Amino acid sequence: MQKVMAYERGLEKYNPLKTVVTYDDFDRGFNGWMDLTPNFVNDDYRHHPSEVDLASWAPTMLSAAPMRFAATHGSMEGTYSLKLNTKPVANRYEEKPANGSMGCALKRLSNFDPNLRYVQMETWYAYTPQQDRLGFGEEDLRAFGFYFDLQDTEYRWMPGVRYVNSVNGKLTKKWQYWKVAEGVTKKDWCYGREDGWQRPGIDNLWYGRRFPDGSADAFQWVPDGDQDLLYNESPDKINWLYLRLLVDYQRREYVELQSMDRTFDLRGLTPTLSDPYKSITNLINPIFFVETDTNRSVNLFLDSVVYSTE
Amino acid sequence: MLTFATSVIERRLTIEAAHTTHPYEVGWAGEAVFFVQVEGTHPALSVQAQISPDGLHWVDRGTPTTVAADDEIVALELANFGGWLRLAITGATSEQPARVLVHLALKG
Numbered sequence: 057m058q059k060v061m062a063y064e065r066g067l068e069k070y071n072p073l074k075t076v077v078t079y080d081d082f083d084r085g086f087n088g089w090m091d092l093t094p095n096f097v098n099d100d101y102r103h104h105p106s107e108v109d110l111a112s113w114a115p116t117m118l119s120a121a122p123m124r125f126a127a128t129h130g131s132m133e134g135t136y137s138l139k140l141n142t143k144p145v146a147n148r149y150e151e152k153p154a155n156g157s158m159g160c161a162l163k164r165l166s167n168f169d170p171n172l173r174y175v176q177m178e179t180w181y182a183y184t185p186q187q188d189r190l191g192f193g194e195e196d197l198r199a200f201g202f203y204f205d206l207q208d209t210e211y212r213w214m215p216g217v218r219y220v221n222s223v224n225g226k227l228t229k230k231w232q233y234w235k236v237a238e239g240v241t242k243k244d245w246c247y248g249r250e251d252g253w254q255r256p257g258i259d260n261l262w263y264g265r266r267f268p269d270g271s272a273d274a275f276q277w278v279p280d281g282d283q284d285l286l287y288n289e290s291p292d293k294i295n296w297l298y299l300r301l302l303v304d305y306q307r308r309e310y311v312e313l314q315s316m317d318r319t320f321d322l323r324g325l326t327p328t329l330s331d332p333y334k335s336i337t338n339l340i341n342p343i344f345f346v347e348t349d350t351n352r353s354v355n356l357f358l359d360s361v362v363y364s365t366e
Numbered sequence: 367m368l369t370f371a372t373s374v375i376e377r378r379l380t381i382e383a384a385h386t387t388h389p390y391e392v393g394w395a396g397e398a399v400f401f402v403q404v405e406g407t408h409p410a411l412s413v414q415a416q417i418s419p420d421g422l423h424w425v426d427r428g429t430p431t432t433v434a435a436d437d438e439i440v441a442l443e444l445a446n447f448g449g450w451l452r453l454a455i456t457g458a459t460s461e462q463p464a465r466v467l468v469h470l471a472l473k474g
Contacts, residue, residue: 084369085369085371086371091373091374093374093377111377111378112377114388115373115374115375115388115390116373117373117390117391117392118371118391118394119391119393120391120393120394120449122391122393122419122420122421122449122450123420124420124422135394136394139391143388186421186422187420187422188422353389
């Protein structure tokens with residue numbers, strides 16, 4: 057049998073690896089992307105006790121990007137994007153994240169390739185705060201990013217990137233990659249708790265100490281990782297930007313991060329390798345997130361997402 | 367085939383005063399049903415749907431629904447609601463709080 061492959065034209069703006077596993081255009085619905093929630097498996101369907109309320113993040117939605125004065129933006133191609141957003145609440149950067157101060161969306165996949173070498177995530181996205189007050193608004197979005205939650209036959213690991221846009225109202229605009237600093241203890245990681253299920257290297261998004269310069273136990277600065285991302289001149293204007301993260305699954309290393317027209321070489325950098333968890337070998341969960349820096353709801357719009365492997 | 371999605375808007379939130387739910391974009395949907403569940407002992411609550419042009423300014427839509435003290439769940443149906451939806455829930459106090467679980471089912 058001779059196969060003829062014809063890709064959808066929308067893929068033209070992407071650079072996928074050999075196998076496009078999922079191409080999610082949010083004009084066609086949620087495509088399996090959903091809110092990140094804890095496990096409701098205890099008495100009365102309670103989740104495990106945690107120092108951070110993992111059930112409080114703002115709900116993800118399909119958005120036409122309607123703005124207060126500029127009207128509807130639609131998406132990069134079409135009408136709808138996947139909108140991650142936050143509730144209008146934040147703690148200072150060096151404190152643990154306030155309940156509701158993040159938005160997280162994930163898709164729950166698994167590995168099917170015994171020789172899997174690379175995993176890659178790409179998206180076209182935009183970001184802006186809600187236009188609920190006067191001003192430019194750029195400094196009110198703390199961070200956004202992407203990570204894979206992976207478990208292979210030996211380790212659970214979470215390679216990811218985080219754009220630190222603003223720290224306590226001060227524009228920072230630098231990339232970090234996910235890796236726990238040396239010597240971080242479980243007590244450091246879990247806001248003083250030594251018991252519990254949390255382990256350093258798991259759920260970096262809300263664990264570990266954070267410091268007023270934007271550094272944190274959970275994230276390390278990307279070398280030469282300053283980047284002045286395009287934020288338009290008002291909260292009611294958005295532009296669509298490109299992001300790509302390539303990870304070497306076999307070597308358990310980062311390969312490269314492309315953001316707009318820049319590619320950061322991450323070869324040789326590694327995420328934290330943790331002991332495996334029960335029953336989740338071959339887990340591949342791509343996850344996007346956004347964080348607010350003040351008492352203001354902020355938005356991350358994803359026009360579309362491509363997950364590819366090789 | 368229609369697109370359908372259920373979102374959990376409030377996940378067992380304890381309220382002790384008047385509360386409005388997180389603004390939710392619904393422009394893609396033609397019909398919406400809010401389900402409000404109240405867990406445990408609670409006072410009678412009034413639940414009012416609201417719509418908005420921008421997610422910032424809100425106006426009541428339809429008539430309010432009452433959750434009696436011995437009710438566990440109510441549903442509010444909506445159509446022709448524009449681009450944003452939320453609920454205004456009143457009746458809870460610090461002396462008589464209520465724990466609410468709110469789903470929004472959308473189809474379009």
